Amino acid sequence: MISQFFILSSKGDPLIYKDFRGDSGGRDVAELFYRKLTGLPGDESPVVMHHDGRHFIHIRHSSLYLVVTTSENVSPFSLLELLSRLATLLGDYCGSLGEGTISRNVALVYELLDEVLDYGYVQTTSTEMLRNFIQTEAVVSKPFSLFDLSSVGLFGAETQQSKVAPSSAASRPVLSSRSDQSQKNEVFLDVVERLSVLIASNGSLLKVDVQGEIRLKSFLPSGSEMRIGLTEEFCVGKSELRGYGPGIRVDEVSFHSSVNLDEFESHRILRLQPPQGELTVMRYQLSDDLPSPLPFRLFPSVQWDRGSGRLQVYLKLRCDLPSKREIPGERVSSARQACPKKAPSPAPSLSKLQPVSGAEQPRAEGRAGGGSPSLGPASGARRLSTLGPFPDGRPRAPRTSQPWALHLGPSSGSGPGQSLL
């Protein structure tokens, strides 16, 4: 049971505010929430906050706060799930989720909320059912972007990109099929993998954790059946063995409830009738021994100039992905400590690397014939090298006898050495 729902921008401005039950304190609540959130001590969690008989539960999604308030002791799992479902729905209907799209589509958002929640109770969140009730059309703005220009070849020549849809193609509202223009039957399939990797200074992997999911965004008329074929060598669990090679192995896999798994065991085919909008078809996890090498290699080098007290960290990242693939959201956060293995000092010599590699572009267009969670892409060439001078210049001087016991503590969390891209 939800009392209020509101969306705040990252600065705390209310973009959407809806009071479902009228039982609690008016609209100051949104301000109260933001004040509480920003004034929270660091070690307390902001996810669930309490004030005066009211619980605030929120998620942060594309720099917006989606907040619900309730006065009852509800299931946090369900509420968080609802919030993220709402975020997806709003994204589906408005094209994408962001401060701009929300404020352009206020009427549409209110209309959606009205149908999704009545008196604070969830009615339905299925795109199929909702589209019968939603009358407002989304206002989409197409800002000029240099990125789009890159798909236009010089003198009309075909470029690599012009063969595929522009990256913004998927961010259009599901309902636009009602208008005359883009009545395209398109399907976008993303394989999104998050890798958390811990690499020792000698290059060996200490910890690998892969979280992957296959996301489908469908603009097909509803009711059309779709078959997604995974590679037949796809193995689930440690013991299963398929095919002759090392295969593609994941530890755990879970599917969306609408996926028909009849042919999964025999042919690794997922059958589903996707509703319009975005849908996570499959989630998988994999940790420790990877069946294939990482898609990148890291060459660290640390130099400490004792004279000037400067420490120079070179992290050379070589990407083995084919050059035609892009990794849009790549981010490398790094450099915890560096110190020799045997020094009685804080950490073993490791630097921490967490590239968040995003969707594999290009997205498959048309009826997806086959896609596979590719863990080991072919070789390519992309090299990033960087120099991370440490912000406070001098590491706090170690007094141990070892010449190399460094413990760096850049006092601010975001020194220039920490984000490379």
Next chain:
Amino acid sequence: MLPHQDEKEPTSYRGSCGSCPVTVRKMPYLGSEDVVKELKKALCNPHIQADRLRYRNVIQRVIRYMTQGLDMSGVFMEMVKASATVDIVQKKLVYLYMCTYAPLKPDLALLAINTLCKDCSDPNPMVRGLALRSMCSLRMPGVQEYIQQPILNGLRDKASYVRRVAVLGCAKMHNLHGDSEVDGALVNELYSLLRDQDPIVVVNCLRSLEEILKLEGGVVINKPIAHHLLNRMSKLDQWGQAEVLNFLLRYQPRSEEELFDILNLLDSFLKSSSPGVVMGATKLFLILAKKFPHVQTDVLVRVKGPLLAACSSESRELCFVALCHVRQILHSLPGHFSSHYKKFFCSYSEPHYIKLQKVEVLCELVNDENVQQVLEELRGYCTDVSADFAQAAIFAIGGIARTYTDQCVQILTELLGLRQEHITTVVVQTFRDLVWLCPQCTEAVCQALPGCEENIQDSEGKQALIWLLGVHGERIPNAPYVLEDFVENVKSETFPAVKMELLTALLRLFLSRPAECQDMLGRLLYYCIEEEKDMAVRDRGLFYYRLLLVGIDEVKRILCSPKSDPTLGLLEDPAERPVNSWASDFNTLVPVYGKAHWATISKCQGAERCGPELPKTSSFAASGPLIPEDNKEREQELPDSGALMLVPNRQLTADYFEKTWLSLKVAHQQVLPWRGEFHPDTLQMALQVVNIQTIAMSRAGTRPWKAYLSAQDDTGCLFLTELLLEPENSEMQISVKQNEARTETLNSFISVLETVIGTIEEIKS
């Protein structure tokens, strides 16, 4: 976060939320009247009214300003006019506006009722539903009479969309009424709608009944309803499933066979892809199988996968909630997640609150097999750039050290070598606690201590170090010299607590190494007595001085207490809690807040609820007077409830009571059910209100618990009562004695006593 906060004007209340709301809102806020005027003009403009798109745009602007917090109630009249349209988008916008401002303009809102009522019989079910939903959401007095008939029609509508709206409309109508009167016919109709074809109607019926019957304990789930719901489960969407699972919690299967049938039916929901449904099903399993621990354990094993997936989910919020539940499970089954310890390693980019939770989890799942890896990982965190996180990690190692002492002490000793202030101080504090609980590590700690005094600046760390030097000084060669430094600098010491600790420690050390300490002890005592301004320190100094005057043997007898107490560890981490103790909190906000925080939240909520609401309830006399402020009201009511008038402030002495008690025979004996915790103070206060005096009672927690009460009515008849709470049988035994044998007054006295105890029992549960 708030870069320009200092720019905000002190007078502006709205500004306190950050700079940007001010800048965004201020402009329209100041000119809000102009905006209203302009919009009003636009809404009245016949040209705009003729152009559908322009009209709609103006209305959208009104809605936008409304969202930003401007008062747009000024255009209410114009908006009512705009509601009479065929454009359904415009209709929706206008209804949204009306629902927001109807409480402010109830008289004008009545004008819109006409249009709404007409829409309720529109051929288009969408329009019917929309109108009914909006009409029920108007939230203004007097609207009930208009909505009753449309709701009743809506319940029998052939479109499921309208039925869904109408069913929830019943709850809205009931809550609008304010009084607790329940319309029996409506409730029956709703119960029969539980058999509706449309799954959402079914779930809405449950929700609506729950609200309407709130005072009577909510919707009743009997066997036919429970089985009906179970059979419909697969037709519901995930939200419906989660909600129905929650309602099924209150159903008690009659037989073991039925129980296991239900569990089998529910099995598939443990595999659902929605975490809300999985957790709901898990909770239901835990509650239903409360007498079958192996089933509970089995379920918790099966929920491991979904929980771990949520813990590593992309959504931080979900991850946090899942971690809280993992901790909850670990309290009962310590080894449950041990093989998955790597899932709880922190990654660099996670927010602070998740890292802290993960460290706690790591601390709890450590076992012989993974201790090496977990400690290795925790050691990495100890040098984190965030001092808070580093300290949390060090404390975590300290916690693990109670079981794996040697490895941990070694790591902690290595950390001292870093000579970082924030690390050293926490390590020394950890050592202090560890030495107290695990005396076997004293030797290692004493060897590690020398040298770390240079890196401690804060009060807590200094206190810990000085305590260690004082208690174990005979094993640390340079202990007197370290303390001497502190004595030298005592004048510039800012923390009184450190000075107190220094006094005690030095005196202790003096007992074991008198030659090295005598001189500086003299100096310190002189300083504390003659120059110190803090009274507590001064008094402590004087106290020790006088103690020393008594003689050294006396000092030894008083100061040389045991240096460690391993049994304290048992007190600090309570034994494994049974699953049943938290099963009802699973999948609620309790584990997320933490039990202690939740207790304070529900306490202040409970106080609010009891405070303003109790006097209003009509069943006040029946539920028993409790709140002291309602003294007068009670005195008026009590006579009719039993023609008994107890006289206030007739306090008997304990001696007189005892004498009378022994001389009389028991006139009445009775047992009342009593469960769980007991708060004598509450009882005493409650009894006080009805003029029953407490002569004597045992302290809270003692078993058997006893209390002796006395009361006197206006005729002078004395009632003496003994309450006895036996530990094993969960009952309160009441024995009453009376000095005049009058059954009538005796019975009314007992009924008063019963209601008081019953009320307390109720409040407690």
